Amino acid sequence: MKISVTVNGVDEELEITPNALLADVIRDQLYLSGTHIGCDTSQCGACTVHLNGMAVKACTVLAAQVDGQAVTTIEGIGSPADLHPMQAAFKEHHALQCGFCTPGMIMRGIDLVNNSEVLDEAAIREGLEGNICRCTGYHNIVKAMFNAALEMAPGKTTEQEVV
Amino acid sequence: MSAEQILIWGGGIMYEFKYHKASSLDEAQSLKTNTADGIYLAGGQTLIPTFKQRLAAPSDVIDLAGIEELRGISTSGSVLSIGAMTLHAEVAASTEVRDSIPALAVLAGLIGDAQVRNRGTIGGSVANSDPAADYPAAVVTLNSSVITTQRTIVGTEFFQGLFETALTEGELITRLEFTVPDRCAYAKFPNPASRYAVVGVMIAEYSGKIQVGVTGAAGCAFRALALEDALNSDASSAAIDAVHIDVENFNSDMHASAEYRAQLVRVMAKRALAAL
Amino acid sequence: MSKAVSSAGVSNSGIGASVKRREDVRFITGQGSYVSDVEMQRQTYAVFIRSPHARARILEIDASAALAMPGVLAVLSGAEMAADGIADLPCGWAVVSKDDSPMKVAPHPTMAVDSVNYVGEPLGVVIAESLQIARDAAEQVLVDYEELDAVISLAGAISAEQIYPEIPNNLCYEWALGDEAETNAAFESADHISQLDLSNNRLIPNAMEPRAAVAEFDATNDSYTIYTTSQNPHLERLVLSAFVQLAPEHKLRIIAPDVGGGFGSKIFVYPEETAAAWASKKVSRPVKWTCDRAESFLSDAHGRDHLTRVELALDKQGLFLGLRVKTTANLGAYLSLFASAVPTYLYGTLLAGQYKTPAIYVEVQGVYTNTTPVDAYRGAGRPEATYVVERIVETAARELGIDPAELRRRNFIQPSDFPYETPVALVYDTGNYGASLDKALELARYDSFAERKAEAQSRGKLRGLGFSCYIEACGLAPSQLAMQLGAGVGLFESGEVRVNPTGNVTVFTGxxxxxxxxxxxFAQVVSDRLGIDLDSVEIVHGDTGRVEYGLGTYGSRSIAVGGSALVLATDKIISKCKVIVAHLLDSEADLIDFEDGTFTLRDSNQSMDFAEVAAAAYFPATFPEDLEPGLTATAFYDPDNFTFPAGTHICELEIDPDTGVIEIIQFVAVDDFGKVINPMIVEGQVHGGLAQGIGQALLEEAVYDEYGQLQTGSFMDYCMPRADDVPNFVVDTTVTPCTHNPLGVKGCGEAGAIGSPPAVINAVTDAIGIKNISMPATSEKVWRACQQSKSSSGGAV
Incomplete structure (x- = not known):
């Protein structure tokens, strides 16, 4: 079947199988390999992308479901020369080690800042229940997200800088 | 054992099926009738993982996302109505819900995780009757009605067992109606791994009468009548402590024994009571 | 070449600076290149057929239906693989039992041939044009099994059904270390004996990137290229060649590109990448395999899984007289690559901890069960040892009414005691355990803990505090010592520094x-040593086709061994530069000084910078015959000893007795890693280790049912620590430089996971007022313990 989908601002006409997952189409047809697959049960969040501006797990969405909609992946939010503030904060605060969960974390982080009313350390930690990292112990991820939030939406942060 | 027993891998590689996006309830139902083994797809947050594990092999998947009348939140008098395809995130953020039954917004905001709440729907959750889902606690507590393509089902009669509901083949939930209580609160004890409810307790008060709904503890959500009786004579923590929680039908698994679940029912009930 | 120097005197990019990571940009922009991102032209897809039974005989495999499906290229069995000359997967460490008999090795075909011995064991593989076809076809392969009684419980394994005819009592070895008579004598003269029965819960590593392989056979020269998720590509090559007999070493190229976490689980050579490579030859097409998470749970080597009785003998003053330990260790169904060493040489040798215990005796029974093989997982043996030592020390302190910090301090090996030879075969080179403890006590505000406990009590909460003073042996390993102890390979590391003609440097590390x-x-080390910009240094790793040799990364060895190799290589570069400069300045090499990237003729104003020398090396217009052109150096560094990172962890937590829910209020880790190259990265390593240790203590456990089915086979049931399960960590360091490597470094990768579990459990038991609780201390277990403690009026259980 055919779908039309806007991916990172580019309109794509794709021939897909009805049982294709959004994550597989992103990776295998569009060659956007930054969206990772870390589990089969929708827990780890490594495949998090934005669908119409909201974070979703691309491993738990059929590609057929996104016909006519807009998808943003990690490749669509910034580039090495022009990093998104969330990307920059991850580097600045050493919020990644092996990098595998990182795209999903960053996509969720942006969504968290955009769609939260208040952001303090507890809200960030709770907000990450759908993303698993095995390397960092989350300490620096929380710190990076808080600092990115300071830049992206200063009014939402309510605590002093997370140390 | 037989040679047929086999372990399956290839995560994300589902059985093949046909996909349809229904644009009306009629179309959805007619697809369901006219396909060999069609299945409705709401938000897919449970169903798609099930497909991925190859635990379901539908011939056709009928996506309900294009049916406009299944969406939306409204209040009319003392009734809050939520379309079946309304997302958990929408319920959690809805001014209508927060103004009428704030505990329901809280409950919706505790389901799964943020990404799941951005896809999962109230109708899908309720129709699935997962014993550990959150919404069923509200359905049994909040003098609710489950409105389907065929009829109206009283909330307390909807859940019939583990993954079993009053829905008949092809019948679709179109919306849920909750009667706005005077006061209401929900307390959840999440499974640390899956974040489903090990136990969730909703307490609501209607004209001085307390109602208590429990999810997670047994095969499906239920009203805790003994707790209700106790609280209606003495709305206190001590009254909850004095209630004998019958664990005969309680779930007991590696995540929580029946006895522990009973304790959690008590504690969550106390927390909900305190938050009323 | 200029080098910016901060006011503190530490270069902004050299050794000791928290340089932001150079690898990050590709990861944060989604440009990382993991194995599953590798796409080869004409690639095919592999799906494995795995045993649904914990123990069974394979009677028949009927692949006819699968083979008839369009797009199926092959269904290959373990029997065909063996017939093709693919040998067993080896275990690389020979352990000798206390009666001098060699360990009993269960035959471990790469894919099962006649029998299967754990759920998930691969016995065949389907190769097809697409993953969809491969998966559909795998379901059509019918295997007829004769089920056999399986041995699942570790506690009963020795007296259970015998799994392998040649291995009585399912006992791989009965290993011992230390002086039994002396230790028994110490117990006889003791004033107090503390005793505990402990289990160290079985864990599943769960690196976020599932294992994967993409393999291609090149028939034009009989060679294979295998992209795989490995922590040690050269070791993989060695094993596939020398043991598995896949192909000669020079016909194998192993590439481990970006790898998404390992934690030990990607050290080992597994059936899947081996089978993918072999299958690529059979079908004359590249073969790609990516593990599902469900498959990972069953097929990645698991970790830990010990049952231990520990006894500590003390005198009246609380001085330790003797330690007696008896452990049963689960090895799983087969010996994975380093499985035998983990509960022996990486465990028993660490039982002295930070203490001057004069007599120690440990016995370990390594036992086979019908479960997934168990091997090294972050810390590997050392977390188990630390758990045993730090739990029994805490127990003794409570029983004797001595402050647990004080009891530890009383027994510490003192700075003046180094080098200190323990009764369990190690010589600690240096340390200052009191310094770490003091700093940790201060950061944890230990003095005011009682007030916080009382305040918590007023809120109905139980507050507890627990210590762990751990030591680990890292920097694996001195080859001679390791090989004397049974290691099948030396554990040195290699490094090559290749200076390019324009003065920049490509570094190859194993x-x-x-x-x-x-x-x-590594770039910080090289740029610091050569006095050149960090940006002028590129690090290459993970490709046997590019890197000379290497033994890879595990056991917190990279900087201590691999980094040291680079120091030796840079020293060679500098030496050669001096010869070149001496020639060009018409002087002698020993009159040339080198500092901050500049070579100077002593007592003169003549100098050359590093880039000028590099250029001269490649444009040798006037070189004499005995001066080779070029500027490149390789060094192999073999350490003299292990390194011994050590430190104090203090956990403070609160328990809600109504639910058993634990909240970690504060976690302090003060570690001595020797000199630190990049403090930011070191802190990150500690954070991650702590989360894994806290996960072990509170959340994680692999649970099998009596039939050997893994009950915790997904993230729905196996509880990985999430962001809201762990606190912000308070991390600090003390420094006693390692005495025997050129950087003075010790390694930091495992400390967090090693030190933290006993600190957490000591805090839990302190809070509730009980002697023991098993890991993971789940909310239900804790609630039950609270109930029991309350009903026994708060006394010790």
């Missing part, structure tokens, strides 16, 4: 980064 940040820290 260490492998799968999150550790070598592209940054």
């Amino acid at each position: 260490s492998h980064s799968h999150g550790q940040g070598h592209e940054t820290t």
Whole structure:
């Protein structure tokens, strides 16, 4: 079947199988390999992308479901020369080690800042229940997200800088 | 054992099926009738993982996302109505819900995780009757009605067992109606791994009468009548402590024994009571 | 060449600087290149057929239906693989039992041939044009099994059904270390004996990137290229060649590109990449395999899984007289690559901890069960040892009414005691355990803990505090010592520094980064030593086709061994530069000084910078015959000893007795890693280790049912620590430089996971007022313990 989908601002006409997952189409047809697959049960969040501006797990969405909609992946939010503030904060605060969960974390982080009313350390930690990292112990991820939030939406942060 | 027993891998590689996006309830139902083994797809947050594990092999998947009348939140008098395809995130953020039954917004905001709440729907959750889902606690507590393509089902009669509901083949939930209580609160004890409810307790008060709904503890959500009786004579923590929680039908698994679940029912009930 | 120097005197990019990671940009922009991102032209897809039974005989495999499906290229069995000359997967460490008999090795075909011995064991593989076809076809392969009684419980394994005819009592070895008579005598003269029965829960590593392989056979020269998720590509090559007999070493190229975490689980050579490579020859097409998470749970080597009785003998003053330990260790169904060493040489040797215990005796029974093989997982043996020592020390302190910090201090090996030879075969080179403890006590505000406990009590909460003063042996390993103890390979490391004609440097290391940040820290070392910009240094790793040799990354060895190799290589470069400069300045090499990237003729104003010398090396217009052109150096560094990171962890937590829910209020870790190359990265390593240790203590456990089915086979049931399960960590360091490597470094990768579990459990038992609780201390267990403690009026259970 055919779908039309806007991916990172580019309109794509794709021939897909009805049982294709959004994550597989992103990776295998569009060659956007930054969206990772870390589990089969929708827990780890490594495949998090934005669908119409909201974070979703691309491993738990059929590609057929996104016909006519807009998808943003990690490749669509910034580039090495022009990093998104969330990307920059991850580097600045050493919020990644092996990098595998990182795209999903960053996509969720942006969504968290955009769609939260208040952001303090507890809200960030709770907000990450759908993303698993095995390397960092989350300490620096929380710190990076808080600092990115300071830049992206200063009014939402309510605590002093997370140390 | 037989040679047929086999372990399956290839995560994300589902059985093949046909996909349809229904644009009306009629179309959805007619697809369901006219396909060999069609299945409705709401938000897919449970169903798609099930497909991925190859635990379901539908011939056709009928996506309900294009049916406009299944969406939306409204209040009319003392009734809050939520379309079946309304997302958990929408319920959690809805001014209508927060103004009428704030505990329901809280409950919706505790389901799964943020990404799941951005896809999962109230109708899908309720129709699935997962014993550990959150919404069923509200359905049994909040003098609710489950409105389907065929009829109206009283909330307390909807859940019939583990993954079993009053829905008949092809019948679709179109919306849920909750009667706005005077006061209401929900307390959840999440499974640390899956974040489903090990136990969730909703307490609501209607004209001085307390109602208590429990999810997670047994095969499906239920009203805790003994707790209700106790609280209606003495709305206190001590009254909850004095209630004998019958664990005969309680779930007991590696995540929580029946006895522990009973304790959690008590504690969550106390927390909900305190938050009323 | 200029080098910016901060006011503190530490270069902004050299050794000791928290340089931001150079590898990050590709990861944060989604440009990382993991194995599953590798796409080869005409690639095919592999899906494995795995045993649904914990123990069974394979009677028949009927692949006819699968083979008839369009797009199926092959269904290959373990029997065909064996017939093709693919040998067993080896265990690389020979352990000798206390009666001098060699360990009993269960035959471990790469894919099962006649029998299967754990759920998930591969016995065949389907190769097809697409993953969809491969998966559909795998379901059509009918295997007829004769089920056999399986041995699942570790506690009963020795007296259970015998799994392998040649291995009585399912006992791989009965190993012992230490002086039994002396230890028994110590117990006889003791004033107090403390005793505990402990279990160290079975864990599943769960690196976020599932294992994967993409393999291609090149028939034009009989060679294979295998992309795979490995922590040690050269070791993989060695094993596939020398033991598995896949192909000669020079016909194998192993590439481990970006690897998404390992934690030990990607050290080992597994059936899947081996089968994918072999299958690529059979079908004359590249073969790609990517593990599902469900498959990972069953097929990645698991970790830990010990049952232990520990006894500590003390005198009246609380001085330790003797330690007696008896452990049963689960090895799983087969010996994975380093499985035998983990509960022996990486465990028993660490039982002295930080203490001057004069007599120690340990016995370990390594036992086979019908479960997934168990091997090294972050810490590997050392967390188990630390758990035993720090739980029994805490127990003794409570029983004797001595402050647990004080009891530890009383028994510490003192700075003046180094080098200190323990009764369990190690010589600690240096340390200052009191310094770490003091700093940790201060950071944890230990003095005011009683007030906080009382305040918590007023809120109905139980507050507890627990210590762990751990030591680990890292920097694996001195080859001679390791090989004397049974290691099948030397454990040196190699490094090559290749100076390019324009003065920049390409560095090749046998260490492998799968999150550790070598592209940054190793570049810091080289740029610091050569006095050149960090940006002029590129680090290459993870490709046997590019890197000379290497033994990879595990056991917190990269900087201590791999980094040291680079120091030796840079020293060679500098020496050669001096010869070149001496020639060009018409002087002698020993009159040339080198500092901050500049070579100067002593007592003169003549100098050359590094880039000028590099250019001269490649444009040798006037070189004499005995001066080779070029500027490149390789060094192999074999350490003299292990390194011994040590430190104090203090956990403070609160328990809600109504639910058993634990909240970690504060976690302090003060570690002595020797000198630190990049403090930011070191802190990150500690954070991650702590989360894994806290996960072990509170959340994680692999649970099998009596039939050997894994009950915790997904993230729905196996509880990985999430962001809201762990606190912000308070991390600090003390420094006693390692005495025997050129950087003075000790390694930091495992400390967090080693030190933290006993600190957490000591805090839990302190809070409730009980002697023991098993890991993971789940909310239900804790609630039950609270109930029991309350009903027994708060006394010790």
